[in-house]
Amino acid sequence: MSIGDWMERRVGWRRLMHEGLDEPIPGRSRWAYIFGSGLLFVFMNQAVTGVFLALYYVPSADHAHKTVEFISKQVSAGAFIRSLHSYGSSLMVVILLLHLLQTYIYGAYKNRRELLWLFGCFLFVLVLGMSFTGYLLPWDQKAYAATAVATNIISEVPLVGNGLKTFLRGGTEMGTLTISRFFAMHILMIPAAIVAALALHVFLFRRAGAAGPPTTEDKLRALPVEPFYPRQVLKDFAFGLVIIALLMVLAMARPTSLGPMANPSDPTYLPRPEWYYIPIFQWLKYWSGPASIIGIVVIPALLFLLLFALPFFDRSPERRPHKRPIAIGSMLLVFGGLVWLGARSYTEDRRDPAVHARLLAQEEEERRFAAAPFAPEEVTAATSSTVQKLTAPESKGALLFVSESCAGCHGPGAKGGAGLFRLPNVATTFPGEQLKAILRKPNATMTEGGMEPIVLKDDDLDGVIAYLKVITQGR
């Protein structure tokens, strides 16, 4: 029996392969269908590079920036892997938009594909959530400022806004708790939701079958059918190679930058979000005062609602784009609007001399920081792991505990450790004068363990005993 047969009996992999690869595609394979698989490739890139980045990253306001700087400047291939991750997030948004547009233009959300579409939209929001939470983690000026602005926008939501902002930030201000929760969302919660939604998305896609090109029902039925493998698989695969090559070239040619550490007290810093949030950033500029709730909350919420609910109200079976002027027209309007807003933002920044100069200065500051050599974070280690307020005799005892080499066998603070003897609660084990006696003349068990008689003046020994009582029982 071959290994293949042996595995087949236990796993049934041939049937799985058949299920996976022989999915019929009406109207044959097309380059237009590569984006879904493309997203899977980028997702794999994000997962692998993300897991490796977690080897060095520390999610705390004290260390986040230093560890990202360490990754970028010190660790072998660190700048490269961090760049793969950060460019990957941009590419994810690009391919996601292409996937969305292709599905939209082809009318592929029609014909009992409402849930498939719904999970796609849900994944879209989750991906935006990933880029939002991930952007903060380096904790540099740009990350801090962009997240401060974004979380402030959330507080515009009526009734729950302020609560939501405080919840997201883990407090009224941004700080170390913000990093912790953004980190947990970024590496645990949202990825788990993505995996679950992705599984359902793919399952529903397979269940509904490939939609094929946008044409009439009758013509679609007459079109030749081709299995997913080999042609479509190879097209998807070729796209995957292009993605990896593109990411590698970008990561090597222009490594992702890191600015100076976030400084909340710097009011002159001009925040600018990642490029794909720029249109929304620009949009928000047009709204102020009581009307801002319309621009900031109502209109975006309505657009997302329309997007989610699309297959529920666009019920006509017509899929040909030229026969769907409203659908295609509104799509062009929204995308045209977003592109226009993005372009406006860049030109406004360029035309305002003060803003332009400030942004250039910030870029220059970032370049200087990137070029500066890495210096590790200096920590002065405490000699004892317990920081306690000690009385004068106790602190004398603490010094003697170290200088008389007690700590050598009992560990710092008599806490024991590998190969060390942890001290019991001395006051209850040897009550009254017993303790002093046993220290001057250790018993057999103690001597066996290597304990030596303590030769100290009486008041010095009292200091040691006072200290021992503090560290073994507390106060």
Place this chain on the structure above:
Amino acid sequence: MTPAEPKTRRSFLGTLAIAIGGAVGAVMAIPLIRFATWPMRHNGGSAAWFPLGAVDKFADTTPVRAEVEVRKTEGWRATVTKQTVWVTHDGVGKLRVLSAVCTHLGCIVPWKPELKQFVCPCHHAFYSADGAKLSGPQPRGLDSLPIKVENGTLFVKYQYFRQLTPKPEVIG
């Protein structure tokens, strides 16, 4: 369905895709492995020279206790710990700086002026004023540290040694 691709062609394309995918995966694995194994290639380096003070301060032949700040780098952070050293002289009066770590089991060894010996309080290891082994369970004398004198200042480079070996072995 269109007639299926000839079987050999199908499996050839599949093998090709797997081969290319494997090659790309292998290339991508190189930076990832180098990234993950960085700490194995960077163990913090050796300590820097630490000034102990003017060399004249140590003219007396009685060993003098001094503290050395030892800076240790772990990736992105550097910790500074204090270590005890004994400044003393060897048999012909040349300056020596000894690590206070007992070569037996690593206790810190104090100087007993009344005995004119170093006596380890843990297991009675006795050392002479220049650090040589006198008696006890220790395998060798106290370890002497690299020193230099520059512009009248004594510098020491702190090192950690392996315990229980007859010859000193620097471990960091």
